[in-house]
Amino acid sequence: xxxxxxxxxxxxxxxxxxxxxxxxxxxxxxxxxxxxxxxxxxxxxxxxxxxxxxxxxxxxxxxxxxxxxxxxxxxxxxxxxxxxxxxxxxxxxxxxxxxxxxxxxxxxxxxxxxxxxxxxxxxxxxxxxxxxxxxxxxxxxxxxxxxxxxxxxxxxxxxxxxxxxxxxxxxxxxxxxxxxxxxxxxxxxxxxxxxxxxxxxxxxxxxxxxxxxxxxxxxxxxxxxxxxxxxxxxxxxxxxxxxxxxxxxxxxxxxxxxxxxxxxxxxxxxxxxxxxxxxxxxxxxxxxxxxxxxxxxxxxxxxxxxxxxxxxxxxxxxxxxxxxxxxxxxxxxxxxxxxxxxxxxxxxxxxxxxxxxxxxxxxxxxxxxxxxxxxxxxxxxxxxxxxxxxxxxxxxxxxxxxxxxxxxxxxxxxxxxxxxxxxxxxxxxxxxxxxxxxxxxxxxxxxxxxxxxxxxxxxxxxxxxxxxxxxxxxxxxxxxxxxxxxxxxxxxxxxxxxxxxxxxxxxxxxxxxxxxxxxxxxxxxxxxxxxxxxxxxxxxxxxxxxxxxxxxxxxxxxxxxxxxxxxxxxxxxxxxxxxxxxxxxxxxxxxxxxxxxxxxxxxxxxxxxxxxxxxxxxxxxxxxxxxxxxxxxxxxxxxxxxxxxxxxxxxxxxxxxxxxxxxx
Amino acid sequence: xxxxxxxxxxxxxxxxxxxxxxxxxxxxxxxxxxxxxxxxxxxxxxxxxxxxxxxxxxxxxxxxxxxxxxxxxxxxxxxxxxxxxxxxxxxxxxxxxxxxxxxxxxxxxxxxxxxxxxxxxxxxxxxxxxxxxxxxxxxxxxxxxxxx
Numbered sequence: 001x002x003x004x005x006x007x008x009x010x011x012x013x014x015x016x017x018x019x020x021x022x023x024x025x026x027x028x029x030x031x032x033x034x035x036x037x038x039x040x041x042x043x044x045x046x047x048x049x050x051x052x053x054x055x056x057x058x059x060x061x062x063x064x065x066x067x068x069x070x071x072x073x074x075x076x077x078x079x080x081x082x083x084x085x086x087x088x089x090x091x092x093x094x095x096x097x098x099x100x101x102x103x104x105x106x107x108x109x110x111x112x113x114x115x116x117x118x119x120x121x122x123x124x125x126x127x128x129x130x131x132x133x134x135x136x137x138x139x140x141x142x143x144x145x146x147x148x149x150x151x152x153x154x155x156x157x158x159x160x161x162x163x164x165x166x167x168x169x170x171x172x173x174x175x176x177x178x179x180x181x182x183x184x185x186x187x188x189x190x191x192x193x194x195x196x197x198x199x200x201x202x203x204x205x206x207x208x209x210x211x212x213x214x215x216x217x218x219x220x221x222x223x224x225x226x227x228x229x230x231x232x233x234x235x236x237x238x239x240x241x242x243x244x245x246x247x248x249x250x251x252x253x254x255x256x257x258x259x260x261x262x263x264x265x266x267x268x269x270x271x272x273x274x275x276x277x278x279x280x281x282x283x284x285x286x287x288x289x290x291x292x293x294x295x296x297x298x299x300x301x302x303x304x305x306x307x308x309x310x311x312x313x314x315x316x317x318x319x320x321x322x323x324x325x326x327x328x329x330x331x332x333x334x335x336x337x338x339x340x341x342x343x344x345x346x347x348x349x350x351x352x353x354x355x356x357x358x359x360x361x362x363x364x365x366x367x368x369x370x371x372x373x374x375x376x377x378x379x380x381x382x383x384x385x386x387x388x389x390x391x392x393x394x395x396x397x398x399x400x401x402x403x404x405x406x407x408x409x410x411x412x413x414x415x416x417x418x419x420x421x422x423x424x425x426x427x428x429x430x431x432x433x434x435x436x437x438x439x440x441x442x443x444x445x446x447x448x449x450x451x452x453x454x455x456x457x458x459x460x461x462x463x464x465x466x467x468x469x470x471x472x473x474x475x476x477x478x479x480x481x482x483x484x485x486x487x488x489x490x491x492x493x494x495x496x497x498x499x500x501x502x503x504x505x506x507x508x509x510x511x512x513x514x515x516x517x518x519x520x521x522x523x524x525x526x527x528x529x530x531x532x533x534x535x536x537x538x539x540x541x542x543x544x545x546x547x548x549x550x551x552x553x554x555x556x557x558x559x560x561x562x563x564x565x566x567x568x569x570x571x572x573x574x575x576x577x578x579x580x581x582x583x584x585x586x587x588x589x590x591x592x593x594x595x596x597x598x599x600x601x602x603x604x605x606x607x608x609x610x611x612x613x614x615x616x617x618x619x620x621x622x623x624x625x626x627x628x629x630x631x632x633x634x635x636x637x638x639x640x641x642x643x644x645x646x647x648x649x650x651x652x653x654x655x656x657x658x659x660x661x662x663x664x
Numbered sequence: 665x666x667x668x669x670x671x672x673x674x675x676x677x678x679x680x681x682x683x684x685x686x687x688x689x690x691x692x693x694x695x696x697x698x699x700x701x702x703x704x705x706x707x708x709x710x711x712x713x714x715x716x717x718x719x720x721x722x723x724x725x726x727x728x729x730x731x732x733x734x735x736x737x738x739x740x741x742x743x744x745x746x747x748x749x750x751x752x753x754x755x756x757x758x759x760x761x762x763x764x765x766x767x768x769x770x771x772x773x774x775x776x777x778x779x780x781x782x783x784x785x786x787x788x789x790x791x792x793x794x795x796x797x798x799x800x801x802x803x804x805x806x807x808x809x810x811x812x
Contacts (some may be wrong), residue, residue, distance in 0.1 A: 152745035444775035444796040445702050452708030459715050481797065
């Protein structure tokens with residue numbers, strides 16, 4: 001059975017007809033029945049054809065609807081000419097499809113826009129629940145869209161915790177709010193700084209809603225912080241330079257002042273200076289003294305750390321010890337060791353971060369300055385790098401300042417020592433000169449008697465032999481007095497006690513006198529002494545005639561003494577002439593024995609005749625040239641010598657005299 | 665060779681009596697008082713002067729010298745500067761202070777820093793200066809005695 005109730009009805013009617021027709025005109029009945037049966041069969045066949053057609057059409061409609069559900073609008077529902085109910089349905093489906101297609105396209109368009117936005121966009125309803133969130137929003141914060149839709153916006157935005165949207169947006173009254181800075185909480189608890197602005201508007205359903213657009217300003221914040229830090233660091237640099245330049249503060253005070261200045265400015269909790277104690281490397285220890293502690297931070301002054309734990313790293317150049325990244329940045333083979341060291345250090349100091357900086361002054365480790373951050377806090381990577389660099393820089397300023405202070409100090413000490421030495425030398429020199437003066441006085445007294453008595457004897461009647469003997473005595477007396485006077489002169493010159501006279505001086509007359517005085521001795525040695533004074537030399541100058549004469553006498557005397565049968569030539573010219581002063585250039589040249597090249601540097605030294613035997617051969621005290629040099633120097637000039645052994649010597653000197661005032 | 669040539673200073677001083685007080689007409693001194701704490705100097709000077717026919721008196725201290733200047737009335741006084749009790753400068757001012765001795769010519773003789781002596785003496789009216797040790801000629805000249 002086909003299950004069609006009408007067909008069942010027909011079957012039942014047929015059974016009744018067959019039963020009723022048993023005694024009647026059966027033929028007619030049979031004919032009628034056969035006709036009826038034919039009609040029924042025809043009907044049944046037509047019905048089952050229709051049924052198949054309907055099923056096919058329905059299947060097709062189902063397929064189209066299924067495609068529509070999968071947002072596939074590629075096929076339209078077929079509409080037949082029959083215009084039956086199914087066609088009406090098909091037409092309806094097609095209309096729906098068109099409408100849906102239109103909506104879907106605009107929705108995708110919107111989604112595309114939202115997705116392509118780099119700003120985080122959320123739509124929240126009046127209750128503050130998130131209804132729409134774009135990709136940037138969920139991706140930035142690490143959520144999925146399904147998670148956040150339906151959340152109260154205050155879960156994400158710290159400003160909207162009490163009320164979403166926040167008052168800033170609520171009060172804008174349909175306009176876009178000014179951007180406000182807040183932070184969004186991400187999935188892992190991290191906070192993302194954002195700049196957010198919102199606009200309230202009516203939604204599609206007519207219910208009020210708010211669109212918020214927020215920008216991630218992490219980079220901007222970082223840049224701002226960097227700039228703030230830089231300016232803070234620059235301020236610190238300035239302050240440290242100022243400190244370093246204040247020379248009146250002592251080295252220890254300087255180090256402490258700097259630690260006190262730097263630690264709070266860079267966000268540390270404590271600052272210490274650890275003095276290196278002990279001399280044997282194995283037993284050296286750093287003794288910590290906290291210079292500055294933030295309020296409420298424990299002061300563990302007195303903690304001792306073995307130097308071997310700290311020093312090698314510092315000296316290897318890993319200047320930042322303790323910052324985890326500094327440790328991890330070390331080569332693998334020393335990392336474990338450094339970590340162990342850091343563990344020891346941080347345990348001893350109860351810190352999470354220790355920035356340790358050796359104070360290296362003139363190549364020696366003086367101690368270690370440390371900056372601590374207590375357990376529970378840590379520096380950001382970037383920050384630690386920056387701070388490390390800055391601290392490095394500040395410490396080199398500090399080390400420079402300490403080194404300079406020490407240099408100044410040692411210079412001052414050296415100066416005091418030098419002054420003491422100079423004073424002692426001066427005292428010694430004065431004592432020597434006083435001694436010479438006293439001795440000379442004491443010698444003069446008996447010499448008076450000797451000289452006097454020699455002359456008294458000469459007044460008596462003497463034999464030839466006695467005359468000769470007394471003559472030798474007189475000669476000896478003259479020599480002795482010459483030596484005594486030279487020693488006194490030299491002593492006076494060395495202690496600066498020669499006071500030059502300033503009187504009229506006639507160069508030509510002095511030259512003549514001195515040549516005359518040496519003429520006798522020269523003649524006896526067959527030596528010719530000549531003198532030439534240039535016409536440019538002024539007739540009268542102001543100076544010390546006695547000392548000028550003494551220089552000439554010494555040089556002429558020497559020249560005559562060392563020349564045998566030759567020439568001695570004295571010349572005087574003008575070297576420099578100004579209206580107020582005249583510097584004379586004088587020279588005494590001889591054709592005598594000369595001075596060996598290796599001895600010539602010493603001729604102006606005290607007691608330095610070229611050869612010790614010279615004294616015996618030529619006599620003289622050996623003080624004459626030393627006295628000449630000092631006299632020339634105090635008269636504002638210089639003395640030089642050129643000589644060739646066996647050919648002769650030339651002594652040249654300059655002396656400065658004043659010009660007499662013409663108006664007087 | 666003598667380097668400083670002290671003679672030249674002495675010669676200057678002796679040749680230019682105008683540098684010191686000129687006592688006017690030259691009178692040959694007959695009696696010279698020698699005031700010096702050193703015996704050998706007193707003796708030597710005395711011997712030399714005596715040989716030139718001059719009477720000498722000697723005093724060995726400053727005080728004695730001042731007393732003898734009064735009692736002996738010498739024509740000239742040879743006065744040493746460095747002496748233990750009274751130095752030459754004090755004696756000179758004492759002699760000058762007394763009218764009886766004020767006009768006696770005084771010759772200073774000294775063994776100490778000669779330049780300093782010359783400087784100090786130039787302010788005082790003294791007859792002459794003599795540096796120890798001295799030559800006979802110098803002694804005679806400064807005492808206005810004829811040279812041999």
